Amino acid sequence: MLQIAYLAGKAHAALNRSGPISVNPFGDRYNMSYEYSGYLSTILYKPDPALLESAESITFGPADIRKWSTKDFDHALEWKNVPVTKTATDKGVQLEGHFQNVVNIDSLSPDDPRYWVALSTIELDDSRFPIDTTKYPVIEVTYRCTSEHAHPTWMWTYEGGSHFGALPKSSEWHTVARKVQHFGFPERIDNVILRLYSPRRSIESMEIASVRFRAMSEAETEATRKSLSKLEAEQTKRRYPILDKFMPLGVFMDAEVAKRLASMLGISPGEYWELVMEDLVMHNHNAIALAHIDEMGREELEDLLWRCEKHGIKILPRHEYPVGGDEEAQTRVIDECILPTAESDAIFARMFSGEPIENDFAQVLEAKRRMEEADPNHPIAILARYPNAYPLFAPFFAASGVGYFASKRPWDAGKTVRAHVPLSDDQQFWLAAPAFMYPTQTPQWSTCPEMRLMFNLAFANGARGWFAYSYHNDPVWLRGRIQRTLTGPFLTFSDLWMELMQRMKWASALAPLLLQTRIEDAMDDWYVDGISTDSRTEPAPGVPPISRFHLRGAEFSLYFTVSNYTRDMTSVEIDIPKNAAKGMEIYDLSEFVTAKIWEPMERRRHVEMFPGQAHIMLVASPGHCAEWRNTIAERLIDSDLRKMQFSIELAKAYNLDIGGIEADLERLDGKHGPEDLDIAEAAMARLTNLSYETASIREARSSIIEASSAVCGCDGGLCRLMQLGKRERAFELGKEVVPLAAEFTKLRLELRRGKGAEIIGQSKELAVRGLVILKQIRSEY
Numbered sequence: 001m002l003q004i005a006y007l008a009g010k011a012h013a014a015l016n017r018s019g020p021i022s023v024n025p026f027g028d029r030y031n032m033s034y035e036y037s038g039y040l041s042t043i044l045y046k047p048d049p050a051l052l053e054s055a056e057s058i059t060f061g062p063a064d065i066r067k068w069s070t071k072d073f074d075h076a077l078e079w080k081n082v083p084v085t086k087t088a089t090d091k092g093v094q095l096e097g098h099f100q101n102v103v104n105i106d107s108l109s110p111d112d113p114r115y116w117v118a119l120s121t122i123e124l125d126d127s128r129f130p131i132d133t134t135k136y137p138v139i140e141v142t143y144r145c146t147s148e149h150a151h152p153t154w155m156w157t158y159e160g161g162s163h164f165g166a167l168p169k170s171s172e173w174h175t176v177a178r179k180v181q182h183f184g185f186p187e188r189i190d191n192v193i194l195r196l197y198s199p200r201r202s203i204e205s206m207e208i209a210s211v212r213f214r215a216m217s218e219a220e221t222e223a224t225r226k227s228l229s230k231l232e233a234e235q236t237k238r239r240y241p242i243l244d245k246f247m248p249l250g251v252f253m254d255a256e257v258a259k260r261l262a263s264m265l266g267i268s269p270g271e272y273w274e275l276v277m278e279d280l281v282m283h284n285h286n287a288i289a290l291a292h293i294d295e296m297g298r299e300e301l302e303d304l305l306w307r308c309e310k311h312g313i314k315i316l317p318r319h320e321y322p323v324g325g326d327e328e329a330q331t332r333v334i335d336e337c338i339l340p341t342a343e344s345d346a347i348f349a350r351m352f353s354g355e356p357i358e359n360d361f362a363q364v365l366e367a368k369r370r371m372e373e374a375d376p377n378h379p380i381a382i383l384a385r386y387p388n389a390y391p392l393f394a395p396f397f398a399a400s401g402v403g404y405f406a407s408k409r410p411w412d413a414g415k416t417v418r419a420h421v422p423l424s425d426d427q428q429f430w431l432a433a434p435a436f437m438y439p440t441q442t443p444q445w446s447t448c449p450e451m452r453l454m455f456n457l458a459f460a461n462g463a464r465g466w467f468a469y470s471y472h473n474d475p476v477w478l479r480g481r482i483q484r485t486l487t488g489p490f491l492t493f494s495d496l497w498m499e500l501m502q503r504m505k506w507a508s509a510l511a512p513l514l515l516q517t518r519i520e521d522a523m524d525d526w527y528v529d530g531i532s533t534d535s536r537t538e539p540a541p542g543v544p545p546i547s548r549f550h551l552r553g554a555e556f557s558l559y560f561t562v563s564n565y566t567r568d569m570t571s572v573e574i575d576i577p578k579n580a581a582k583g584m585e586i587y588d589l590s591e592f593v594t595a596k597i598w599e600p601m602e603r604r605r606h607v608e609m610f611p612g613q614a615h616i617m618l619v620a621s622p623g624h625c626a627e628w629r630n631t632i633a634e635r636l637i638d639s640d641l642r643k644m645q646f647s648i649e650l651a652k653a654y655n656l657d658i659g660g661i662e663a664d665l666e667r668l669d670g671k672h673g674p675e676d677l678d679i680a681e682a683a684m685a686r687l688t689n690l691s692y693e694t695a696s697i698r699e700a701r702s703s704i705i706e707a708s709s710a711v712c713g714c715d716g717g718l719c720r721l722m723q724l725g726k727r728e729r730a731f732e733l734g735k736e737v738v739p740l741a742a743e744f745t746k747l748r749l750e751l752r753r754g755k756g757a758e759i760i761g762q763s764k765e766l767a768v769r770g771l772v773i774l775k776q777i778r779s780e781y
Contacts, residue, residue, distance in 0.1 A: 035168065037178040038358035039392060040138075043223045047177070057214035058128050058136060062092045065119070065208055067126075070095075072118040072193060075406045077442050079195075084117035091173075092209035094146065095119045099198040103725040106201070107439040109481065113151050113199040114440045119208065120193040130188040136213035137181040138220070141194070143208045144173050150204040151197035158186035160412070160419025161387040161402070173209065179216075179224075182392040185423060189213070231365055235396055238372065240379045243399055243427040247464055247511040248314060248348060249504045250287030251280070251471035251486065252432070255296050260474060261489060266742040270303050271749060275491055276471075277311040281642050283497060284504035286313060289383065289467055291353055293317040294337045305346040312642055314348035316381070317341075321352055321371070324363035334374045342375035349381040349399055356382050358389045365396055383430060383467065387420065394423040401430030401465065404454065407446040410612070411543045411564055414457030421462040421519065428515075430465035431458040435496050437484045439476055439722060445484060448499040449566040453612035455503045460549040460560035460614065462519035466507065468500060477718040477730040484719065490741045492712040506593040509635045510558075510616070513628060517551035517558060524550065526580035530603075531561050532573050539564045546570060546609075556620035556628065558589075563609040572615070576603040585625045589616040593636070596677045598629050633674035640680040641668065647687040653754030654697060656690050696756035703763030704751065707744040710770025711737060717777035726780060733777050740770050 072079045083098040097117035152167040198204040262272035368380045381399035434443040474480030475489045486497040535545035549560040563570040588601040714737045721730040
């Protein structure tokens with residue numbers, strides 16, 4: 001995850017390579033050092049002072065900056081309760097943050113500051129904004145740190161995204177310059193935000209003299225042209241067939257966290273991963289973006305890949321490849337981690353573990369080249385948690401994506417996808433969504449409608465893959481840095497995990513269609529006129545009640561209507577003219593996936609859409625509609641068959657009579673279509689009924705669920721204590737919770753092994769003990 005200290009370290013590394021450049025880009029006002037940041041620092045040693053002075057620019061000097069506000073975006077929380085002062089100085093503005101009373105800082109690592117104060121152009125009335133970056137593609141900021149633990153950062157926003165990074169710490173006046181536009185993107189900058197972070201409960205400050213947007217010098221333009229021409233010539237444009245066939249619907253995980261949690265729960269790593277496999281399959285997921293996979297032993301890795309192949313899960317290793325670092329360590333990753341798994345069908349794509357940064361641009365592309373040579377079978381991808389360097393890197397990768405973590409602004413998820421999809425290499429673009437919280441209580445936990453809306457808007461705007469960050473976590477009251485993930489520390493559950501189960505069902509079913517479409521900016525008149533709503537209130541300022549989107553395939557189209565409400569129902573009127581889409585049929589895919597009903601859609605109907613819902617229509621010739629019906633039906637059946645394997649194994653462990661069910665399922669071997677949907681659905685229902693009719697399964701499982709709920713509540717309670725500053729007390733009570741978590745986890749495994757009758761008493765007693773500890777934790781609030 002992005003850390004301020006990490007980015008600052010990278011900035012200092014670039015500084016140490018070239019050294020501060022003593023130039024004076026603002027005349028003789030004062031002497032200062034000048035530094036390139038990001039991509040420019042990789043291609044030029046120093047600028048020509050005369051050229052910088054004469055460059056066409058827009059400068060925000062001290063008088064301008066004094067008008068800037070101390071506001072940041074409303075969806076961010078960490079700045080809101082930190083007192084801030086803005087004071088005019090002889091050379092600029094001093095920004096001072098009073099962090100003394102921010103108790104939560106005590107729960108954070110000193111190298112991971114997360115509370116800040118801001119100086120920004122938000123709500124500023126200045127005709128110079130937005131900045132035309134085609135004319136002024138370089139930003140410069142002149143500043144100095146005026147306290148010991150000040151961590152300065154800068155941020156700029158554009159339609160659909162933002163760039164955020166650390167500034168080097170300097171007690172002397174210092175100017176940093178960065179290229180904000182790559183390959184023509186973004187075309188404009190809407191806001192600039194300077195943030196001051198503190199890792200301590202102290203008073204920290206910085207002084208800002210100016211912010212300037214300027215044109216590039218001839219030397220910068222020529223160096224950029226030569227660098228990119230060379231890199232593009234050296235890069236092989238590969239196309240990977242798997243990216244046209246498999247769409248990842250996954251979660252972020254960490255192999256080291258998995259090993260620690262397995263040990264904490266008293267089970268083997270293999271048992272931990274088997275529980276994960278079952279959970280992912282039952283929630284309709286098919287991929288894991290796995291960090292620290294390079295630290296797994298050979299046997300442990302082979303076991304994981306075997307389980308993934310068995311259950312239809314793909315792994316995206318996030319390799320700890322030291323970009324630009326020790327060559328011996330790089331070779332070790334290639335030889336020990338990539339080459340041995342190059343032929344594995346369980347691998348989908350490979351990624352780098354860290355955030356791609358511009359300072360390492362050439363080194364990242366070299367690392368990509370080496371990985372491709374070692375493994376030509378799997379694409380090398382980047383999945384940036386923040387857009388930051390994405391515009392620079394994306395054209396060089398066949399698969400890529402960005403994160404969107406503004407959980408309380410779900411409407412902008414679609415804008416993020418729409419803005420960045422054109423930058424990708426035209427195969428796959430993924431979105432990573434927030435399913436976690438830091439100890440700062442951010443990102444705020446999404447409601448189910450908010451997550452549903454982010455998901456629907458992402459795919460309606462051209463996404464071809466989805467990841468939730470994150471699936472599991474170390475307990476924050478022990479050693480962890482995040483809290484409240486999809487399953488928490490104990491592989492339990494959450495409301496979002498249940499919601500994503502439903503979203504992934506239809507995304508998995510429609511994946512073949514989504515992989516063959518492109519977003520269309522122009523909308524057909526008949527669709528715009530034929531889909532309407534009587535709702536007049538806005539879900540949020542500037543957000544319409546419904547949004548409409550067109551995804552075009554070679555011989556078909558998908559039309560999305562999305563309700564932008566996150567709380568209210570939306571009435572939608574469908575009245576498509578009879579002469580629209582001549583020679584085509586229209587089918588309601590939403591209805592087919594959920595109700596298995598395949599009939600031409602009524603062109604005139606009323607639909608009540610629940611919050612965040614998407615209505616999806618397929619428009620194609622009768623023949624192509626029939627083909628897609630068969631494809632979707634086959635995927636729905638395959639999904640059911642994957643799930644039923646776990647139910648069949650459970651039934652066999654209890655010697656239940658499933659002969660008739662297995663005989664029915666044998667009819668589904670090989671190719672199957674819509675006529676077989678009822679067979680799969682009936683078999684799943686019979687298996688479910690069998691387990692509920694078996695007392696040893698039903699009663700033991702019910703008590704285990706009660707126990708897991710209590711332990712899950714304990715984790716939430718301990719996180720609450722951390723938030724209140726009762727860190728030591730949380731540690732003490734956590735020692736009582738861990739044994740309970742280990743006990744119910746072992747009971748889950750015993751239930752799977754056919755020992756339900758033997759563990760009913762222990763399961764019920766465990767549920768009672770869990771509630772007792774939960775009550776004790778809550779008494780500490």
